[in-house]
Structures are given as C-alpha cells and as structure tokens.
Amino acid sequence: MITGFLAAAVRIASPLLLAAVGEVVSQRGGTINLGLEGAMLAGALAAALAAGGGGAEAGLLAAAVAGLAVAAIFALVAIGAGADQIIAGTAVTLGAVGLTGAVFRTAFGSAGTGPTLPMLEPLAVPGLWRMPLIGEALFRQPLPTYLAFAAVPAAWWVLFRTRWGRALRAAGEDAASARAAGVPVRRVRGVAVLAGGLLAGLAGGSLVLAQVGTFAEKMTAGRGFVAIAIVVLGRWHPVGALAAALLFGALQALQFVFQAMGLDVPYQLFLMLPYLLTLLALAGAVGRVRAPGELGRGERGTGSGER
C-alpha cells in the first residue's frame, strides 16, 4: 500500500511541480502570473486536440506551445504595457476558460464527454524501478514526471549559476537598480514568464496525457493557482517547490489511503488542508524568507519610487 501511496503522490505532484518550477522563475523576476491556470488549461486542450491525430508525444508538444502562447498574451499586457499583473493574469485565465470551453464544445459537441486519447505509457528505468517502496514512485512514471523532476535542477542552475539568472533575480528584487546596472528588465522578465507558460502548458498536457486520458472543461480545477501556492510554500526556490509539490501530492494521495482503510474522513478536509497549510507557512511560522521585492508591482515599483 505504501508503494501505491508514494506512486500516487508523485503522480499527483508532477503537473503541479512542472507549473510551479516555471512560476518560481517568473516570480524571481518579479512577475506573478495568475494566467498560469489559463496556460495550463490551454495546454490540456491543445494536448487533447493534437494527441487524437498525432499521438501522445505530439500532444505534449502542442501543450507546451499553447502554454507559451497564453503566457505571451499575459506578458504583452503585464510586462510589455506594464499593466497590473494580478488583473491581467485573472483576465487571461478567464479568457482561457472561455476559449477552451468554446473550442472543446465546437470540436467534440456539447455533450461534455471528451475523446478517449492515447496516453503516455510509464517509462521504467531498468533495474531501479524494482527498488522497494520508492521504485514505482520514482522510476516507473510517464515522461512528464521525469521532465518535472529534471526541471528542478535546471531552474536552480539557471537562476543561481548563470548571468541571466542573476540579472533576472536583480530585476525581481529591485528593478530600478537592475535597470541602472544595465539589465534589460522587461526582456528578462518576459523570457521568464514565457518559460513559465511553456512549463504550465506541459503541466496541462501531462494532466490529459498521463493522468486522465481525456479533456473536460475547466479540468485543471485550480491547479494553476495551487502551483502559485506551491511557489510561496516553497519559498521561491526550485528545491522548495519540489518539496511543497510532493507535500501537496502526498496530502491528496492520503485521501485514497484513508478511503482504502475504510476511515470515514470527509474528503473535503483533504481538499482544504494544503491551502490552510500554505497560509500557515505564509504567516512565517516556518521561516523568514520573504517574497521577491518587486513581486506583483510591475511598472509601479520601477518608476517614481512611490509604493
């Protein structure tokens, strides 16, 4: 049972981790992208549309492109024009809900049932997957899970070991100073947001191709927002995001364990728990790490010094 629990936890955590790692990069640059939910949803639909004809791998590719496109709209408004990030992100998600719903109903009829799609098979790492307890969870998963785990060190390296990463973090902490030091603030922020959108699209695609096997309207069900919570809980660090995503996955998977044990705990409590935990963590109960200085401020924080 523990093997199954761990495998379920990792499976649930994978799309959250993909999206969260991208959002860590965005937020380190000072941009909070509430359009993440929309990018994920667009990725999910694109995966469903492309996988029907081109197979699961084509679906995953289409998902990444769709996520990128949604993030580009957000970046255009929030970074290009310097509009309020929160409102722009909310609008982008709203638009993605409408557009994916309309396209889905046009393509598959309004009955609400999506097509049955080819799925990504688990890839077993020879030998390792037979390890007791964690073998199934870590070494016999579909491709997106490995991508999610690989994204963690990749993001860490980019953020903390490259010049670009340093420029991005400078833009995220104090845009005016970064600009004075020659950092093209808007450009690095834009690239970070696009990367985040790409990963969020992949996350949506993995939801369809590695977990559910079909598309349904609003199927991301707030996972994009959960990813933002994970970024906060993970204290704006890729490794922290990994830990937080696994925690979210474990809490959700616990629900199945309780059910299997016949314990009658209302499932809604499991739905609430991760959010309450994040709030608690935000209150500083577990640390003193603060948000990037420019987070959510956009152009407001870069100009006159007001606010």
Added chain:
Amino acid sequence: MSAPSTFDLRPLTTSALALAAGLVLLAAGLAAAGHDPAAALGAMWRGAFGSWYAFTSATLLRATPLIVIGLGFALALRGGALNIGAEGQFYAGAIAATWAAFQLGALPAPLAIPLTWLAALAGGALWVLVPVVLKRRFGVLEVISTLLLNFVAEALVSLMVQGPMQEPAGIYPQSAPIPAAARLPLLPGTRLHAGFLVALALAAAMAFLLARTVWGFRLRAAGAAPRAAELIGRVDAGRFAGVALLASGAIAGLAGALEVSGVSYALYQNLSPGYGFTAIAVALLARGHPLGIVASGILFGALEAGAGAMQREAGVPSVTVYVVEAVVILAVLLADARGRSTPAVAGA
C-alpha cells in the same frame, strides 16, 4: 488610473472601445467557427434586452451579484488592496445567510431578512479577516491569501451541503429550501428580487462615502499614494487598506446572501459561476466608480444573460462570453497603460 475630473470623458471612451473590441472579436470568432455572427449576436441582444422579462429576469438578475461584488472589489482597490477572494467571501456569506435563515425563519420577514444580511456581512468579513491579519502582521500579499481561501471556501460549501446543512432526505448535495420569511420579495411578473435595490443603494452609499466624506478622501489618499498620505496627511495607510479589505469581504458576503435569499433559496455547490472574477472586470471597466459599476454590472449581466440565449438559439457555446470579458479587461489595461505618462498606482 488617475481619478478623472467630471468632464474627462476619456475613460468612458476607452471602456466603450474596449467593449466594442470584445464584441468585434466575438463576431470574427463566430464567423471563423462557421456560425452566423448576425444571428448569434441577435439572439444575444434578444436574450438580454429583447423583452421586459428578459431585461429584468435575466440581465438585471445576473447583474445584481456582479454589481455588489464589484463595489466591494472597487472599495478595496481604492484603499490600496486587491481582493481576489470575493468568490470565497461570497460562499462564506452564502453559508452564513443560509444558516441564519433557518435559525430566524419563525421571525417576520422584515426582521428575518436584514438579520440574514447581517450574518452574511459577518461571514464575508470573517473570511477576509485572515488575509487582513496576515497582511498587517506578516506582510503577506493579500492577493495570494485571498486567492487560497477561495478553495477552502468551495471545499467548505461542499462539506456543508453533504454534511451538517444537507437537506433532510440526505440525497442531494444541497441545503433544504430556506423558510419563506427569509426570501426576498420579487418584482411582480418577473424573477428579479429586491436585492437589485440593495445593489443600487449600496452604489449610492459608496459614491457618497468616497466623494463626500473625509473618511472617503483619506481612503482614496491612502490607496493612491500611501507614503504621501502617511507623511503629509498622517493617515495610517496600512490600516485603511485593512479596513477596505474587510469591508469588501463583507460586501461580497452580502452578495452571497442575496443570491441565496433571492434566487436559489438554498445553498448549493457552484452557486457562483465565477461572479468573484467577473466582478473584477465590472469594477475595472467602471474605473472603480460606484455609479459606473452599476452600469458596467448591468452590461456584463446583459452579456452573460445574452450568452445563454445565444447558446439556446444559435448553438454558440455560452462560455464564449468569458473570452469577450477577458478581451474587454485586457483592452482597458492596454489603453490605460498607453495613455499614462507616470507610473500608475493600483486602482483608483
């Protein structure tokens, strides 16, 4: 967004253009998808404004929660806080109002109804209290905390209607119908309830508060330029933001009560089809001006009511309307960003 003078028509023009952009894009999208745009938009118009019944029972009915929540969002915004958690506060208010309705059902309606409102105001305020405390004590961004609590509220409603507040037969995930004394009177011959009048009164009260009282002036100052307000006006800007956030939560809670006591007569899951998010568009289109919010609320109510008719008559998915709403918001943001020379401040 600077506070425009009485004679500045530019924001109004921008809003109108943004709306036009949304509708033109809708027509183009419909044509591209093989629908007849004229037929679809015609159905939309009839569904929203085609008859007295459609206007009251679809458009104004749908506009009511949007106006109320939009007013709350705008109040917080002008005080310098972003409340993305109206959806959760709406549900907290709906739970409180439903609970109160069952406790007070024996009272005469003129007593029972205001008391359910009071319960809902308290419920909504309570729901936003955690973000306010987190913001004041620990500097936590209210955007994140209010957003997180939306999910907790949705789970809580689900828990309530499948647990302590489920209807007696225990079959459906909803509460029993609330007592007649707690239900709002309807406009004869329509489904429009008295909550619409509450929305209008609230808008008038807020317009007065913001424009004509010292408190309103201080709130706007605190929201527009917190540091200046603190240094020059000796206004505790953080405190004003907190109070504005509390008030906006209470108002969103009230919207939940109006929906339960005027429309659904019971607590459901998915009582709100995303009112808390659409209301952001409503407030934004009106630039946070209370009377403008009434107009833009009716406009968005018409859009959503018309979208339903468009689906029934022309087979166009009603969710398409969300794309129009998104385009309107983004167009307003882009236009405002273009039109300003100094960095904008959140809201106002």
